[in-house]
Amino acid sequence: MDHSKSKNLFERAQHHLPGGVNSPVRAFKSVGGTPIFIKKAKGAYLYDEDGNRYIDYINSWGPMILGHAYEPVVQAICERAADSTSFGAPTELETDMAELIKSMVPNVDLIRMVSSGTEACMSAIRLARGYTGKNKFIKFEGCYHGHADSLLVKAGSGLATLNIQSVPGVSAAVAEDTLTSPFNDLQALQTLIVAHPNEIAAMIIEPVAGNMGCILPKPGFLEGLRTLCDQHKIVLIFDEVMTGFRLAGGGAQQYFNIKSDLVTYGKIIGGGLPVGAFSGRKEIMQHIAPLGNVYQAGTLSGNPIAMIAGYTLLKELKENSGIFSKLEQTTKKLAEGISAVLSSKGIDHTVNRLGSMMSLHFGKHEVVDFETARQCDMPLFNLFFHQLLHQGVYLPPSAYESWFVSTAITDEEVEATINAVRNFN
Numbered sequence: 001m002d003h004s005k006s007k008n009l010f011e012r013a014q015h016h017l018p019g020g021v022n023s024p025v026r027a028f029k030s031v032g033g034t035p036i037f038i039k040k041a042k043g044a045y046l047y048d049e050d051g052n053r054y055i056d057y058i059n060s061w062g063p064m065i066l067g068h069a070y071e072p073v074v075q076a077i078c079e080r081a082a083d084s085t086s087f088g089a090p091t092e093l094e095t096d097m098a099e100l101i102k103s104m105v106p107n108v109d110l111i112r113m114v115s116s117g118t119e120a121c122m123s124a125i126r127l128a129r130g131y132t133g134k135n136k137f138i139k140f141e142g143c144y145h146g147h148a149d150s151l152l153v154k155a156g157s158g159l160a161t162l163n164i165q166s167v168p169g170v171s172a173a174v175a176e177d178t179l180t181s182p183f184n185d186l187q188a189l190q191t192l193i194v195a196h197p198n199e200i201a202a203m204i205i206e207p208v209a210g211n212m213g214c215i216l217p218k219p220g221f222l223e224g225l226r227t228l229c230d231q232h233k234i235v236l237i238f239d240e241v242m243t244g245f246r247l248a249g250g251g252a253q254q255y256f257n258i259k260s261d262l263v264t265y266g267k268i269i270g271g272g273l274p275v276g277a278f279s280g281r282k283e284i285m286q287h288i289a290p291l292g293n294v295y296q297a298g299t300l301s302g303n304p305i306a307m308i309a310g311y312t313l314l315k316e317l318k319e320n321s322g323i324f325s326k327l328e329q330t331t332k333k334l335a336e337g338i339s340a341v342l343s344s345k346g347i348d349h350t351v352n353r354l355g356s357m358m359s360l361h362f363g364k365h366e367v368v369d370f371e372t373a374r375q376c377d378m379p380l381f382n383l384f385f386h387q388l389l390h391q392g393v394y395l396p397p398s399a400y401e402s403w404f405v406s407t408a409i410t411d412e413e414v415e416a417t418i419n420a421v422r423n424f425n
């Protein structure tokens with residue numbers, strides 16, 4: 001497979017962009033080699049600048065649930081853009097969008113639109129602090145909630161990929177208010193909470209972690225979080241940037257039948273455009289300005305192009321709930337197929353999967369948290385990544401990221417992917 005144009009473009013990009021990219025994971029730094037430069041995508045496939053085609057298991061890190069360049073979304077964006085791209089003033093569409101989200105998601109009275117998942121999580125933490133009058137919050141090791149200062153502590157995603165343990169620029173004073181606990185360990189969490197009486201405002205978690213690979217909550221873990229938060233008056237925040245509108249119409253809250261106090265969303269609610277949101281019960285959300293004094297703002301918040309793209313996608317998901325079981329079936333077939341081939345080759349591995357999120361880890365042990373994810377055979381993953389890439393299968397360029405399946409991926413693409421794994425050596 002020829003990648004010469006990508007190589008030239010990467011060379012040129014490095015003169016102008018730090019590391020040649022605008023977000024670290026896509027630089028291929030841990031898997032090695034040159035990142036491929038994408039020209040376009042349609043349905044299940046990405047096309048690079050050299051004319052190569054790849055089955056896409058990143059799907060823009062989640063939002064392309066119905067595949068790339070989904071016709072109704074593209075059309076809605078084009079039509080709306082003709083009426084201008086930003087106003088910095090209210091539009092009817094923002095209320096339509098909020099009504100649609102509320103009709104799908106449990107436990108939400110009010111929603112604030114923002115422009116990214118980072119903003120959503122950062123603002124939700126601020127709101128929880130303003131609401132409770134407490135300063136500290138708990139995050140789980142290996143979870144990633146965007147790049148706000150206080151959230152970059154023991155974070156997954158690019159920080160794990162690049163092995164960045166502490167981030168220069170995040171002051172000790174800020175990091176001090178971030179407490180961390182291992183994912184899937186209720187005992188450790190309880191000990192941490194008890195050690196900080198009346199100090200903890202919030203607990204934020206990816207209900208299915210997607211930034212240290214895909215890590216499933218053990219039975220009872222999320223229920224335990226809810227109980228501890230109720231007992232200690234802690235605001236429970238579900239970061240549903242990945243799971244929202246992907247596991248189910250109502251996200252992880254619906255899938256696990258657990259109510260969080262606040263929910264954050266990201267790119268999915270913009271159909272791939274830059275959007276985020278945080279939402280919850282009125283009792284908490286009414287503290288946001290202009291209703292309350294917890295300040296948060298943005299000119300591009302509720303941007304009309306992002307709103308119409310997200311609205312069109314979410315409406316489709318609401319009206320066709322069979323989409324979620326279809327996604328699940330496809331991903332199950334993929335996960336089982338890959339696992340069977342690797343087992344037949346005697347390669348120790350674990351495939352974690354829930355709904356249409358999955359990840360592959362090399363090693364003998366189960367992968368249930370950040371520590372066990374870190375113990376996996378990364379050089380083997382890197383080899384696997386490149387061998388699949390060269391056969392036209394585009395996986396996340398890091399074992400610390402989840403794979404995302406779209407409805408555009410059919411049995412044909414699943415079979416082609418499993419075939420590529422058969423050739424792995």
Ligand code: HOZ
Binds near residue numbers: 023024144
């Ligand atoms: N942090 C993103 C995945 N969890 C990667 C974003 C990107 O590099 O585009």
